[in-house]
Amino acid sequence: xxxxxxxxxxxxxxxxxxxxxxxxxxxxxxxxxxxxxxxxxxxxxxxxxxxxxxxxxxxxxxxxxxxxxxxxxxxxxxxxxxxxxxxxxxxxxxxxxxxxxxxxxxxxxxxxxxxxxxxxxxxxxxxxxxxxxxxxxxxxxxxxxxxxxxxxxxxxxxxxxxxxxxxxxxxxxxxxxxxxxxxxxxxxxxxxxxxxxxxxxxxxxxxxxxxxxxxxxxxxxxxxxxxxxxxxxxxxxxxxxxxxxxxxxxxxxxxxxxxxxxxxxxxxxxxxxxxx
Amino acid sequence: xxxxxxxxxxxxxxxxxxxxxxxxxxxxxxxxxxxxxxxxxxxxxxxxxxxxxxxxxxxxxxxxxxxxxxxxxxxxxxxxxxxxxxxxxxxxxxxxxxxxxxxxxxxxxxxxxxxxxxxxxxxxxxxxxxxxxxxxxxxxxxxxxxxxxxxxxxxxxxxxxxxxxxxxxxxxxxxxxxxxxxxxxxxxxxxxxxxxxxxxxxxxxxxxxxxxxxxxxxxxxxxxxxxxxxxxxxxxxxxxxxxxxxxxxxxxxxxxxxxxxxxxxxxxxxxxxxxxxxxxxxxxxx
Numbered sequence: 001x002x003x004x005x006x007x008x009x010x011x012x013x014x015x016x017x018x019x020x021x022x023x024x025x026x027x028x029x030x031x032x033x034x035x036x037x038x039x040x041x042x043x044x045x046x047x048x049x050x051x052x053x054x055x056x057x058x059x060x061x062x063x064x065x066x067x068x069x070x071x072x073x074x075x076x077x078x079x080x081x082x083x084x085x086x087x088x089x090x091x092x093x094x095x096x097x098x099x100x101x102x103x104x105x106x107x108x109x110x111x112x113x114x115x116x117x118x119x120x121x122x123x124x125x126x127x128x129x130x131x132x133x134x135x136x137x138x139x140x141x142x143x144x145x146x147x148x149x150x151x152x153x154x155x156x157x158x159x160x161x162x163x164x165x166x167x168x169x170x171x172x173x174x175x176x177x178x179x180x181x182x183x184x185x186x187x188x189x190x191x192x193x194x195x196x197x198x199x200x201x202x203x204x205x206x207x208x209x210x211x212x213x214x215x216x217x218x219x220x221x222x223x224x225x226x227x228x229x230x231x232x233x234x235x236x237x238x239x240x241x242x243x244x245x246x247x248x249x250x251x252x253x254x255x256x257x258x259x260x261x262x263x264x265x266x267x268x269x270x271x272x273x274x275x276x
Numbered sequence: 277x278x279x280x281x282x283x284x285x286x287x288x289x290x291x292x293x294x295x296x297x298x299x300x301x302x303x304x305x306x307x308x309x310x311x312x313x314x315x316x317x318x319x320x321x322x323x324x325x326x327x328x329x330x331x332x333x334x335x336x337x338x339x340x341x342x343x344x345x346x347x348x349x350x351x352x353x354x355x356x357x358x359x360x361x362x363x364x365x366x367x368x369x370x371x372x373x374x375x376x377x378x379x380x381x382x383x384x385x386x387x388x389x390x391x392x393x394x395x396x397x398x399x400x401x402x403x404x405x406x407x408x409x410x411x412x413x414x415x416x417x418x419x420x421x422x423x424x425x426x427x428x429x430x431x432x433x434x435x436x437x438x439x440x441x442x443x444x445x446x447x448x449x450x451x452x453x454x455x456x457x458x459x460x461x462x463x464x465x466x467x468x469x470x471x472x473x474x475x476x477x478x479x480x481x482x483x484x485x486x487x488x489x490x491x492x493x494x495x496x497x498x499x500x501x502x503x504x505x506x507x508x509x510x511x512x513x514x515x516x517x518x519x520x521x522x523x524x525x526x527x528x529x530x531x532x533x534x535x536x537x538x539x540x541x542x543x544x545x546x547x548x549x550x551x552x553x554x555x556x557x558x559x560x561x562x
Contacts (some may be wrong), residue, residue, distance in 0.1 A: 039400055043405055046399070126312040128309075133307075218499050258388075
């Protein structure tokens with residue numbers, strides 16, 4: 001661009017003035033956006049720090065962990081996140097690897113299936129689960145187990161794409177053939193060749209599904225299960241400050257998880273960049 | 277013979293998909309099919325269209341209209357504002373702090389902020405909210421503005437619609453090669469001519485696609501509205517939840533399924549539009 005503009009001086013000042021005006025508009029857009037997005041977060045923090053008579057203290061946060069039900073539901077949500085991640089990995093890592101190795105023609109089809117949960121709104125899925133599994137065994141349908149099983153489905157659009165991208169980035173066929181030729185079983189190849197090479201993708205898929213589970217409200221609420229988000233909304237009917245603190249906690253943990261993911265992602269990218 | 281064994285092998289290969297297919301069939305397929313089938317059944321299990329008739333009838337038709345209005349409005353505003361923000365960010369240096377912050381924040385807010393979002397807005401512009409207090413101190417009374425009405429819901433939905441737009445449209449903006457712009461200016465095109473004849477037409481399909489995605493996103497959203505309004509505003513997901521918790525007349529058990537079927541159709545249509553536009557975009561985006 002500079003090569004062209006440098007030919008004459010007149011258009012150059014013209015572009016420069018336009019650039020300046022553009023920069024002001026850019027800055028203005030970003031400032032207004034930042035205000036709109038930061039104010040509610042700032043207000044939440046302020047709200048959760050409110051004490052008695054217009055003072056501010058940490059009492060709400062101190063009381064949060066002592067609130068009836070808070071700790072139980074926090075633990076339920078963490079267990080759900082762990083369960084969802086485990087089922088997702090056990091199901092999806094071998095499946096996506098198998099598709100890449102043996103059924104590459106079906107990649108589009110599998111991707112289409114994995115995007116389907118976006119088409120079925122969570123409310124409708126919850127309704128369907130209620131109708132379809134009414135007679136199911138009570139240790140599944142009467143407990144959060146059903147939530148973990150459904151959250152795996154809800155997370156599919158994220159998890160499939162992450163694992164698929166990771167598998168596309170490694171020379172999978174060569175690696176697997178090398179392993180098989182050296183006499184390794186399929187399981188050994190999976191656990192000692194594929195999984196280590198997919199570290200970053202597996203971590204990202206886990207973080208994305210965990211983040212989703214920690215904030216999921218719709219299905220849990222409609223199936224009458226108690227999780228942290230459900231508890232938060234119920235608590236909000238009595239004590240707005242406690243509920244705001246709890247919802248901030250959910251947001252902060254989610255944010256931290258995703259930040260972790262971007263840190264690891266960058267490190268992975270840098271490493272592959274260097275090796276090439 | 278060789279043909280036969282290779283066919284056998286392919287069959288064996290397909291067996292590897294069995295766990296995945298079975299899982300999806302049970303935990304996504306069965307619930308979905310039972311909603312669709314239930315929409316056409318009466319309480320005794322006979323076939324009927326009366327559920328669909330009721331879903332298209334008075335209180336529920338209104339819910340579809342309100343849901344459509346809110347989704348369309350927040351999709352339109354979200355798309356325009358999101359595009360402006362994406363433009364502003366794309367002017368910043370690649371790999372900079374601004375891009376990092378905007379992309380992480382967009383991800384968190386677009387996909388993960390359901391319940392926290394409702395409380396954040398109550399804390400900001402609810403009756404005891406921070407902004408409400410500030411404006412009150414300035415002599416501006418906004419207590420007449422209800423967070424729980426149409427305008428309030430719109431304001432809150434934009435909080436996840438705009439970030440989603442930024443996430444979706446950013447790759448398309450990045451895909452506009454600087455060379456195209458240089459080529460245009462070499463040929464004597466003005467800034468406006470470039471956008472009118474090159475950039476605009478290229479951005480139109482991804483923009484329209486994103487509009488559809490945002491519409492589907494708002495239409496399917498439940499958590500924020502439920503946490504915020506306690507189910508006062510008549511959106512379709514809220515109505516389905518009400519039916520599920522038994523707040524309807526006897527003999528309308530399958531009404532929820534009929535409403536669900538309606539939702540699936542609307543969302544599927546919008547996402548199909550998105551996918552179609554995406555495919556057109558992917559032709560030049562790489």
